[in-house]
Amino acid sequence: MNPSSFFKPLHLGSITLPNRIVMAPLTRMRAGAGNAPTELNALYYAQRASAGLIITEGTAVSQQGQGYPNAPGIYTREQVDGWKKVTRAVHERGGRIILQLAHNGRNSHSSFMPDGGVPVAPSSIPSNLPGFTRDFQKVPIESPRELTVPEIREIIESFASAARNAMEAGFDGVELQGANSHLIDQFLEDGSNQRTDSYGGSISNRMRFLFEIVENVSAVTSSQKLGVRLSPFGQYGGIQDSDPMQLFTSVIEEMNKYDLAYLHLIEGRGSEIGLGDDLHLDALNNARIFRPHYKGNLISAAAYTPATGHEALVSGYADAIAYGRLFISNPDLVERIADGVALNAYDRSTFYGGDERGYTDYRAFDESSTLAKQ
Numbered sequence: 001m002n003p004s005s006f007f008k009p010l011h012l013g014s015i016t017l018p019n020r021i022v023m024a025p026l027t028r029m030r031a032g033a034g035n036a037p038t039e040l041n042a043l044y045y046a047q048r049a050s051a052g053l054i055i056t057e058g059t060a061v062s063q064q065g066q067g068y069p070n071a072p073g074i075y076t077r078e079q080v081d082g083w084k085k086v087t088r089a090v091h092e093r094g095g096r097i098i099l100q101l102a103h104n105g106r107n108s109h110s111s112f113m114p115d116g117g118v119p120v121a122p123s124s125i126p127s128n129l130p131g132f133t134r135d136f137q138k139v140p141i142e143s144p145r146e147l148t149v150p151e152i153r154e155i156i157e158s159f160a161s162a163a164r165n166a167m168e169a170g171f172d173g174v175e176l177q178g179a180n181s182h183l184i185d186q187f188l189e190d191g192s193n194q195r196t197d198s199y200g201g202s203i204s205n206r207m208r209f210l211f212e213i214v215e216n217v218s219a220v221t222s223s224q225k226l227g228v229r230l231s232p233f234g235q236y237g238g239i240q241d242s243d244p245m246q247l248f249t250s251v252i253e254e255m256n257k258y259d260l261a262y263l264h265l266i267e268g269r270g271s272e273i274g275l276g277d278d279l280h281l282d283a284l285n286n287a288r289i290f291r292p293h294y295k296g297n298l299i300s301a302a303a304y305t306p307a308t309g310h311e312a313l314v315s316g317y318a319d320a321i322a323y324g325r326l327f328i329s330n331p332d333l334v335e336r337i338a339d340g341v342a343l344n345a346y347d348r349s350t351f352y353g354g355d356e357r358g359y360t361d362y363r364a365f366d367e368s369s370t371l372a373k374q
């Protein structure tokens with residue numbers, strides 16, 4: 001494979017990428033005390049600074065938005081100071097980094113809630129995931145509590161305030177976690193949103209929460225520094241919609257009005273839904289389906305190899321490719337793709353939680369070959 005298409009610079013809103021190999025957001029559950037990033041987290045991201053763009057792990061906009069043990073937040077002074085270490089380290093290595101703003105909604109546990117009550121959601125419908133307590137005990141999932149309209153407005157404001165903190169911490173932009181059954185996705189899809197007020201019912205009502213956040217966050221960062229991640233047809237956490245094609249077409253067409261930095265799509269699996277014959281692919285190609293509906297830049301993620309990612313760029317279905325697991329085990333993924341060298345395998349057992357093992361000790365190719373020569 002001649003990887004040249006990966007190395008054409010790309011303007012994503014106000015951010016210029018020297019290459020189109022993006023590090024996907026990856027929750028690693030290794031933040032320090034008070035959910036604040038540490039020097040270890042700074043080293044991990046700095047090792048990956050040659051990515052065209054780093055998108056951080058999902059980061060809670062408030063204590064109520066937390067849902068994973070030792071996941072970072074961006075709502076306290078210590079957390080903002082911790083993230084400054086990360087952005088400084090990445091920028092010193094010549095990289096670009098944006099923060100993924102997340103609220104877990106129903107995918108959480110009462111031990112994370114500031115009031116000790118059950119987690120919150122558009123409607124009182126539980127996910128099908130196991131629950132995890134703050135100290136990582138697996139427990140039955142709790143039924144969430146339906147949010148009131150004033151509470152919804154507070155959450156929208158918490159996204160704006162988190163974006164303000166992200167700018168102060170030195171990020172080049174922010175991404176909204178609208179994918180994978182997080183709170184924004186819970187509002188979008190009618191399997192989890194059965195409200196009868198202005199935030200539920202019709203597609204335009206279910207989209208209201210997302211676009212009020214888009215408006216409030218872009219007032220802080222500018223729309224050119226804001227991306228949105230979506231996972232059409234995804235079924236993680238039991239999320240589902242009665243008409244996902246119509247829902248996500250409407251959401252993506254509405255995004256055209258906001259001049260955002262990018263749309264970031266996760267691929268679903270063809271086996272998950274029954275669409276027309278030509279759409280029954282091994283990996284259902286969301287980029288292919290939704291590219292015609294979006295006027296801006298599109299980042300496509302999930303299960304790409306260097307070769308299939310390059311194909312997606314050449315075909316014009318995506319402007320950049322996000323790699324998750326391959327970036328975990330290959331800090332120098334960009335150099336490896338450029339030089340066509342073999343990739344390190346990843347170790348699933350160290351994805352979530354723990355220390356530097358499986359986090360900052362994957363070797364760059366140069367280091368491995370130096371060792372091999374000794």
Ligand SMILES: Cc1cc2nc3c(=O)[nH]c(=O)nc-3n(C[C@H](O)[C@H](O)[C@H](O)COP(=O)(O)O)c2cc1C
Nearest residue numbers: 024025026027057058301302303304323324325351
């Ligand atoms: C360990 C792990 C943590 C993840 N955490 C997040 C996250 O915080 N936010 C998010 O949007 N997606 C998250 N994802 C999904 C990835 O961003 C990506 O879409 C997925 O891994 C598929 O891409 P890949 O095949 O290149 O790994 C995570 C995936 C993994 C494996």
